[in-house]
Amino acid sequence: MSKTTLPLFVLALLPVGASARDGVRVLPTSEKRPNVLVIMTDDVGYGDFSCYGAKRVHTPNIDRLAANGVRFTDAHACASTSTPSRYGFLTGEYPFRRPGTDVAAGNAAMVIRPEQFTLADLFKAAGYTTAAIGKWHLGLGSRTAQQDWNGQIDLTPADLGFDYSCIMAATADRVPCVFIENGRVRNYDASAPIQVSYRSNFSGEPTGKSNPELLRLRPSHGHDMSIVNGISRIGFMKGGGKALWKDENIADSIADYALRWITATQQPEDSTHRPFFMYLCTNDVHVPRWPHERFRGQSPMGLRGDAIVQLDWTVGQIMDGLHKLGIADNTLVILTSDNGPVLDDGYADDAESLAGTHRPGGPWRGGKYSAFEAGSAVPFIVSWPAGGVRRGGESRALISLIDGVRSLAPIAGVELNDTLACDSRNFC
Template identity: 60%
Template sequence: MKKNLFGLLGLSTSLIFPATSLFAQQTKRPNVIFILADDIGYGDLSCNGEKTIHTPNVEKLASRGVRFTDAHAVAATSTPSRYSMLTGHYSWRRDDTGIAAGNAGMIIRPEQTTLADMFKSSGYATGAIGKWHLGLGDKTGTQDWNGFITPGLKDIGFDYSYIMAATGDRVPCVFVENQRVVNLDPNDPIEVSYEKPFPGEPLGKDHPELLTVLKPSVNHGHNQAIVNGISRIGFMKGGKSALWKDENIADSITSKAISFIENNKNHPFFLYFATNDAHVPRVPNPRFVGKSGMGARGDAILEFDWSVGEIMKTLEKLGLAENTLIVLTSDNGPVVDDGYQDRAVELLGKHRPWGPYRGGKYSNFEAGTRIPFIVSWPGKTKTGVSNALVSQIDLFASLSSLVGQKKKEGVAPDSQDYLNTFLGKTKKGRKYVIEQAGALSVSTSDWKYITPNNGPAYNKLTNTELGNSKEPQLYNLKTDRGEKVNVAAQNFQKVEELKVILEKEKALNPKYVPVVK
């Protein structure tokens, strides 16, 4: 039996008990789909008011549900953001949730309870398809890429999985289905290292003539193993028949998502569908190339919109659309140049991926964590726009409430029930959200406080303002949503008020130390 997240701390080891609610009694259990974009910002979708790009399928989804304008990821980078969303546990309570290497051990440990566990215990079929980036196996560098990789996603509640082990720019560049590498030739075994290259394997930094698809930007680190004419982070040998084709990633994961829906059409399911768009390296399918007028990044956003449309068409064809709740969001804010010469900056034009906000991926400023967020359930969500302050951390508790489950002590300890807010039945949101980048920050609907720290103010590689400062920062988000004027010195009482909130949150739950055998 799985141990609870805080089992080691002497708390309850129960998972979650079924609870009877009026909502659960009156409503047929809905299917639930997460559509998680990668590095797509608030301003990258036309439903949020950006006129330079058109994402019609996302617009259609938003027209059927609630579009949130003040929604936040927990962190401004992928691994900690995804960890928090799937566990209802703040990533900053741990020391090992930074951006994971391609051969990282599992960040979410089998003794923890995940959203997938919750749905599975409620009788749902569960699936994870697409980008994972939360580690596999027990410890870093110990995975058996040529056999059964354990622990894996089945150990944290997913019945089915078809995933990229990490990201498109990190080896191994293979799909892993139900904890085995897809299309692997046993006579050509895979070797992976993040410490030293393999003799005889060419590297991007030494053989630029082999980089026929994309070349790395200077000093970004994407100059190691070469796969499909693109150099990546990390070193890899073998597995030639198993390597993905970058231009087909969206097609591959979308077709697997459609198959999962079709295979589970007769009983409730939870699908975590995490796309690769618009993460680097951006190599959209040829049918999208040139369509956005903004180069590969813009084309990748159109490819994401296509994936959304394919999911929606499948639900409609199977008669499932009316009984499926879809959450569409992104893992963090946008980044334009993130390591490859894809002309994303040059071709950006008037497009503003960050919308009216400051910063982006990696940043403490608003654009780092203020993300697109749509909840659509035809006939059940009150359609329109909500300015309620919401956080991805609360999806766990809210969806537990949706299916009539009562969250027990120690499970998803930072997640709160905002189901009625997510369904648009009330505009009442959180009093505050906690966010993580180079530092911790706390935001209300009106104010944002960023804690002092010694981090760099600017990331020269990505041309991003990181929002780090040795001085306390306070911004009035109502009058200064672009965070241009630090008013901490003039608002000492407000700074102290937000500092107290943050300190209380830090002390609220014990620090979690994962079990690694």
């Protein structure tokens, strides 16, 4: 991104030298810093939005965001799968440098270690209040398979610079199928204690493989273990009760958690009015795709197309919320995806047969899991009216999500030394 595309207003309100970690220097300025909202979508391809050429699905809210900012045509994720891509984005370090950054199981220990510097640490050092909402897929706890799902988990996003978190424990297709709020299961049901295993089933618990008659969405490969909400998953779990999510409500829940937290940061009783950084990760359009009934039939592409429509609704809800609070103009919004698209990713939802002429990877070959272009080529939209981002712009600049840490540092008003975010470069 050129400086004419996105001028940087280097902003900070803290004294010079204030720092959460060694290697971070807060720069002096009297300018008002922007809120920063990163919307990380899931398994969305370069060609899945109508502003990127999609014809068989319409995304008016995302199109509006692009019309209000800059749409990048040569942006790339850090990897072609979720965990390593998210790891690279949050740390500014290529995932190949660290063992254990491949696709994380639902009971994996936290992949990013507390001593590592993260994007949230950067904003926290600058005086921002920080939050992580939605899909996480970076592990929890200090030891694999040793999490206390019925109490306080010992390592959480709070150890990585996030003041607040309300996240999916893993992914929608992996157990446990619960949200974790600040290290504890949200809506915990003491009458149904949670047990999780990735080795063997619990006695008497049905599975997709043994009890297909209980399923409302059948697997196409794998994904035939514990059944939650009529959908079989990867891994085994027992219990959960009232804490278990309903897949059709996940998008609503994520939007609600995000808007509640953003609204709380703007309350009059909060005299500090610190800017916020939110890492908002949607579940859409990851499998199992089971959008809410009100989105069914909104595209000719079945469940995957309807999930894209639901994702567009989520973006619209968030942007409407920012406008109602009067903070949309000075909120830097980045919308992107963790990796390229996949059609059949383990469930028989007819995504391949109903795609028709739709090309989720756009003009590129490959997709999720692939080393070909569509595996990492992702949509990337930036909007920040008060920051001078030109409306309706298009940039052919080559950018990577690995560069997020150092590109956002000047906007937050901090300077990093060379020991932090070793692979990240400022592309602004």
